[in-house]
Amino acid sequence: MxxxxxxxxxxxxxxxxxxxxxxxxxxxxxxxxxxxxxxxxxxxxxxxxxxxxxxxxxxxxxxxxxxxxxxxxxxxxxxxxxxxxxxxxxxxxxxxxxxxxxxxxxxxxxxxxxxxxxxxxxxxxxxxxxxxxxxxxxxxxxxxxAPVSAFVLLDDLGCARPAIVLRIDDRKPELLRLLALNDVRPGSTITVHERSDHDLVVSAEPISTHPALRLSLPDAQRIWVRRPADAVAG
Structure with a gap:
């Protein structure tokens, strides 16, 4: 190259x-x-x-x-x-x-x-x-x-719609540490349960074993997700 x-x-x-x-x-x-x-x-x-x-x-x-x-x-x-x-x-x-x-x-x-x-x-x-x-x-x-997938920002995901984490911005280490503690990584399935003008509440599956996680909207804009039904582009 x-x-x-x-x-x-x-x-x-x-x-x-x-x-x-x-x-x-x-x-x-x-x-x-x-x-x-x-x-x-x-x-x-x-x-x-x-x-x-x-x-x-x-x-x-x-x-x-x-x-x-x-x-x-x-x-x-x-x-x-x-x-x-x-x-x-x-x-x-x-x-x-x-x-x-x-x-x-x-x-x-x-x-x-x-x-x-x-x-x-x-x-x-x-x-x-x-x-x-x-x-x-x-x-x-x-x-x-390089492979490319259809995506939306977590901030744009509707409530009660599970999605697969596709990508997380790596320039905020404290966010990465918080997500790791809550088992949120690329490949994880997460759902938005609540949202406000300032933050949203998500959890990773299985929901029964993972606590709810509150993220600010700027942090939610650092997470890219793919709905399970979205096709993967070649």
Whole structure:
């Protein structure tokens, strides 16, 4: 999957930008703007402006002043390669090295820029070519393809309608720890029992053995679910 232009070198900052742009539209369609990118990366807007110009010069981003950012074909390929490394590393840390799922994001952020293709392929082989990481994010294969499922945010799920947890945002460790204590993970079946303007109450199946869990609406918006009847897209 190496699509790097001749004469350029791998750069962690470049990869972070590409990955962030890619992930912004991975689960929704609204394109990312420079201001949103600056917020996600916690950097000053002028720094984003400079990097976007660099990415455009490298043929990785299409951008017009004050408009949204879009990855080029080459930019998408580079971004997917970073995403694949990150998610395989997270899966490896949990399965083989005993990390908890709330501990792996920051470690993977560091390792994704330095792991070799040989080591990554060995990890993939050892793990049996997993399709999803511990948080439910799809892991692109060596060709850049990843499974996609129909989904809704937990916040949008109606009451008394069971759904299967598909994906949980991994950037809030305290939420991951709370969900783990209540056996809520990708693959769990959960039901919303109550909702208000501020929070909702859910429980995992079997309901008889799991206490009700109250989640704020912002936390509910970090959980993606699939109704059992929803088809899985190829």
């Amino acid at each position: 190496t699509t790097q232009r001749q004469g350029t070198l791998p750069n962690a900052a470049v990869e972070d930008y590409l990955k962030t742009i890619y992930q912004h539209t991975e689960w929704q369609d609204e394109p990312i703007t420079p201001s949103v990118l600056a917020s996600k990366l916690a950097v000053a807007p002028p720094s984003v402006t400079g990097m976007v110009k660099k990415l455009a010069a490298l043929g990785l981003v299409d951008h017009v002043p004050y408009g949204p950012l879009n990855l080029t074909v080459e930019g998408i390929a580079r971004a997917i390669a970073v995403v694949r490394r990150h998610r395989l590393i997270e899966t490896w840390l949990v399965r083989d090295l005993g990390y908890a799922w709330d501990e792996v994001h920051d470690e993977a952020e560091l390792l994704e820029h330095s792991v070799s293709d040989r080591l990554l392929n060995a990890i993939d082989e050892r793990l049996g070519h997993p399709t999803h990481d511990p948080h439910g994010d799809p892991i692109p294969d060596a060709s850049g393809n």
